[in-house]
Amino acid sequence: MIAQLTGLIAYRSLDHIILDVNGVGYRVIVPLSTFYALPDQGQVTLQVQTHVKEDSFQLFGFATFDEKEMFRLLIGVSGVGPKLAVNILSNIGTDELRTALGEGNLARLSSIPGIGKKTAERLVVDLREKARASAPETATGQTATTTGTGFSLEDALSALTNLGYKENQARKAIESLDISPGSTVEEILKGALRLLIK
Secondary structure (H helix, E strand, O other): OOOEEEEEEEEEOOOEEEEEEOOEEEEEEOOHHHHHHOOOOOEEEEEEEEEEEOOEEEEEEEOEHHHHHHHHHHHOOOOOOHHHHHHHHHHOOHHHHHHHHHHOOHHHHHOOOOOOHHHHHHHHHHHHHHHHHOOOOOOOOOEOOOOOHHHHHHHHHHHHHHOOOOHHHHHHHHHOOOOOOOOOHHHHHHHHHHHHHO
């Protein structure tokens, strides 16, 4: 699974960019928030979510780890696919989205194109607590080029779900660990597996 890409911008449009990584062009779909954060040209690093279906293989890129995490939460909601999740993130910042979900602000959520009242209600019910728990430690969030425990947690969660554990089960195990800032993916994985195997 591709989780991060660093390369040169070969092409950019409002809904996707082509990132040249050592001569290989990756088509990466991005929300408007990420598009506006990118330079016109030069090297960039994107946090990537790989989405595989029977008939397609798509890459979704984000300027920050926080955006990627919100995308992952959104596509976990019944009826919300990657296209709608990108549309949501293009129309509302992650901090405002987290606030709207936490407060159950259906009016704000329903104002996003493609989101009706029923979908807004489903988002609030499914994500109110998850969105709050996923809030970054700093107000500014982590940029795409930042490394640290945040990415280790994400990688560990991805590894556990690939092993067959349900995401909420894996997340609970990770959250119950006493994780130090320098913890590696392997250390987090071992600790989580010890709890899950019990």
